[in-house]
Amino acid sequence: MQQKTLTAYAPASIGNVSLGFDLLGAALKPIDGSLLGDEVKIELAEQFELKVEGRFADKLPADPASNIVTLCYHHFIQCLAKQGCDVKSLPVVAMTLYKHLPIGSGLGSSASSIVAAFHGLNQFFSTVLGETPFNDSKLLLMMGELEGQISGSVHYDNVAPCFLGGLTLMAEHRDQVALSLPTFKQWYWVSCYSGITVSTAAARAILPKEVPMATTIQFGRQLAVFVDALYRQDEKLAAAMMSDVIAEPYRKSLLPRFDESREFAEKQGALAFGISGSGPSVFAVCDSLEQAIVINQWLADNYIQNDTGFSHICQLDQQGAIIY
Incomplete structure (x- = not known):
């Protein structure tokens, strides 16, 4: 049965973690239960549109067409087409970005929006196609491509922990983008x-x-x-x-x-x-x-x-x- 709406959440992250420049990343979760990350809602619609809400919405470009979430949607559809999907038969969606993270903060703000968008789209269209369109490794590669458009270079130390959680080490070997590392639970x-x-x-x-x-x-x-x-x-x-x-x-x-x-x-x-x-x-x-x-x-x-x-x-x- 086709899902009509869902919301994806992606946490803030620490890139580098000091000692691992571009190679280590950590996902964060406040102990008081507050949200520290962006949300993206996806729902069926007559035509694609993006709305932006949240505390830091006014810091983003006014034109939705230039928003990274819009770019994620178009890139996702292009990737579907490249692997043989009849994208013209797919339902159209509208997306809402709830921008909770500040831009240029060092907390993986763009990565959070990108991860929430791709993860949400992947899960939304799995109900349409009967299977998950992209595995985690392919999704991470797509996330890194879009992150590179924001930062000027492709790196995964924010998108990987944001998507996978925990503490991650970037492998970038064939289809193994990142590795999950053990952590100290008491930290x-x-x-x-x-x-x-x-x-x-x-x-x-x-x-x-x-x-x-x-x-x-x-x-x-x-x-x-x-x-x-x-x-x-x-x-x-x-x-x-x-x-x-x-x-x-x-x-x-x-x-x-x-x-x-x-x-x-x-x-x-x-x-x-x-x-x-x-x-x-x-x-x-x-x-x-x-x-x-x-x-x-x-x-x-x-x-x-x-x-x-x-x-x-x-x-x-x-x-x-x-x-x-």
Whole structure:
């Protein structure tokens, strides 16, 4: 029976996770149950249209045709046609994007919209076609293509955890886009958005074009030891690897009060502190809720720059994108 409407939700995410530039990503879920991610509703319609609602809807382009969700829809239909589907026989849908994440926040805002759109469309049309049109690997490739249109380059460290949930390592080998990693269930991830905007393209432009050999070796060592420590559940060693030698030394100049915030978090015993994606959001990893509460409050009082900012105590969202 053909489904008439559904809604897809995709969580916010941390790209890089400090030590894994473009290779690690983590999905976030506030412990208080609040939404930290975008929703996309899909329903049958006479003609395609996109509506945009939500707290940050007014920050998106006024023309729905240029919205990334519209581009996702057209790309999805094109991919269906390429694999032999008679797309002219398919029902038309209308879509509504509920934009809960701020643009240029370092929380995977565009990835959340993209993942919710593709995941929703894939599930919606499965009821029409009698089978799921695309498997997870193909969907991730499609998500990465659209994410690349926003950021200027194809990378999966936001779309993969947003879609799959948890902590993910990018493989990008044949049809294996990302791998799910073990995590520490007792860790709390304080995530704070300052309220200012840092574009991914600008944050990438500030980075050097070449990385010294010593830095490259350190980066590879940290990532390898971190993954090994996750599998052996060596919390202390994993946390010791969570420093950014690639991007943070340059990007922190774009983030007011970053060094001060790091210093406070570390004095409170945070296991790690870093830039979420390209910034301006930051994150602190804590091994106790009491510690997380203190750091969360300080960041809310001191790191946030205006009334659009927010701070949440999170744990990793193990589900990723969901349908309801």
